Amino acid sequence: GAGVSQSPSNKVTEKGKDVELRCDPISGHTALYWYRQRLGQGLEFLIYFQGNSAPDKSGLPSDRFSAERTGESVSTLTIQRTQQEDSAVYLCASSGTSGTSYEQYFGPGTRLTVT
Amino acid sequence: GDSVTQMEGPVTLSEEAFLTINCTYTATGYPSLFWYVQYPGEGLQLLLKATKADDKGSNKGFEATYRKETTSFHLEKGSVQVSDSAVYFCARSGAGSYQLTFGKGTKLSVIP
Numbered sequence: 001g002a003g004v005s006q007s008p009s010n011k012v013t014e015k016g017k018d019v020e021l022r023c024d025p026i027s028g029h030t031a032l033y034w035y036r037q038r039l040g041q042g043l044e045f046l047i048y049f050q051g052n053s054a055p056d057k058s059g060l061p062s063d064r065f066s067a068e069r070t071g072e073s074v075s076t077l078t079i080q081r082t083q084q085e086d087s088a089v090y091l092c093a094s095s096g097t098s099g100t101s102y103e104q105y106f107g108p109g110t111r112l113t114v115t
Numbered sequence: 116g117d118s119v120t121q122m123e124g125p126v127t128l129s130e131e132a133f134l135t136i137n138c139t140y141t142a143t144g145y146p147s148l149f150w151y152v153q154y155p156g157e158g159l160q161l162l163l164k165a166t167k168a169d170d171k172g173s174n175k176g177f178e179a180t181y182r183k184e185t186t187s188f189h190l191e192k193g194s195v196q197v198s199d200s201a202v203y204f205c206a207r208s209g210a211g212s213y214q215l216t217f218g219k220g221t222k223l224s225v226i227p
Contacts, residue, residue, distance in 0.1 A: 031213060042119075042204060042217040043159075056214065091159065095213070103149070104215060108158040 002026070004107035006092050012113045013082055021077045021110045025094030032075050033104060034067060035091045043091065049075060082114045117141050121205045121218035128195055128225050136190040136221045138179075138205035146207040148172075148181055148188040149215070153202045162190075162203070195225045 005024045013019050025032050034046040045059040049069045060066070064082075069075040079086055089111050093104040122137040140146065150162040150172070163172030168183035177192045188205060205218040 033213070033215075035217075040219075042219040043206075043215070045214050045216070048213055050213075059214075093159075103147075103161060103164060105161070106151075106159040 004092055004094055004105055006090075006107040006110050008110060009108065010111045010113075012115060015084060015114055016081055018078065018080045019082055019112065021079075021090050021112070023075045023077070023092030023094075023107060025073065025075070025092070026105055029094035029096050029105075030072060031095045032069060033093045033095075034075070034077050035093065036061075037089045037091055037109070039088070046077070046090075079112075082112075084114045087112055087114045117143055117146070117207060117209055117214075117216045119205050119207055119216050119218040121203075122221050123219070124202075125222040125224060128223070130197055130225055130227050131194045132225075134190070134192040134195045134199075134223070136203055136205075136223070138188045138190065138218060139186050140188065140205075140207045140216075142183075142186045144209070146209070148179070149206040149208075150177070150179055150188070150190050151204040151206060151217075153204065153220075155201070159204070195223070197225045197227055199223060200225050 007022045032049040035043040047067050048056045052069050064080045067077045089109040091109045093106045095104045118141045120139050147166045149164045151159045152162045153159050163174040165172040165181035171180045179188050179190045202220045202222045204220045206215045
């Protein structure tokens with residue numbers, strides 16, 4: 001079946017502009033995650049959704065970052081007033097909630113460049 | 116908090132060499148452990164996993180054993196191929212939770 005998809009694959013924006021990144025999880029997966037991967041770094045957790053609610057927003061780096069999920073499906077990550085330090089690959093993952101292995105399936109990512 | 120420490124790269128090996136990438140994790144709770152792989156130009160893929168102590172995860176000739184006594188989950192392969200060139204990430208789940216904590220990644224290059 002279809003995996004996790006993300007759009008756009010690449011985004012170049014000017015400092016101070018707002019951007020929206022989209023994630024389509026695997027059909028039927030109730031959990032959805034956003035991570036950030038800066039150049040040469042590991043993945044940094046941003047936010048987690050269970051259904052449409054976000055019980056853990058602790059990883060969001062500032063109030064310029066927000067995310068929402070509708071219909072237990074698509075999620076959007078919005079970055080307002082982008083800064084150069086926001087440049088990174090933003091990864092989305094989804095998982096089912098059966099079992100305890102917490103296996104997450106990742107999308108290809110959106111590469112964000114803030115100029 | 117939770118953390119994962121893995122061997123820094125880059126690692127360069129000749130084809131058919133033995134590979135070990137070390138990974139240790141903080142011992143809070145009873146995490147599941149994972150190795151993810153990111154091939155050039157591709158997304159992150161789950162390579163293998165282990166959910167409890169002494170479990171061995173294996174896939175594509177790679178193996179890793181969940182060692183609670185040493186809080187380790189080292190990745191091994193007996194004979195690497197050029198196609199194994201990628202970045203490898205070790206990860207653990209949170210203590211009873213969903214969030215994955217990743218190591219910084221180890222870049223492996225295999226030369227013919």
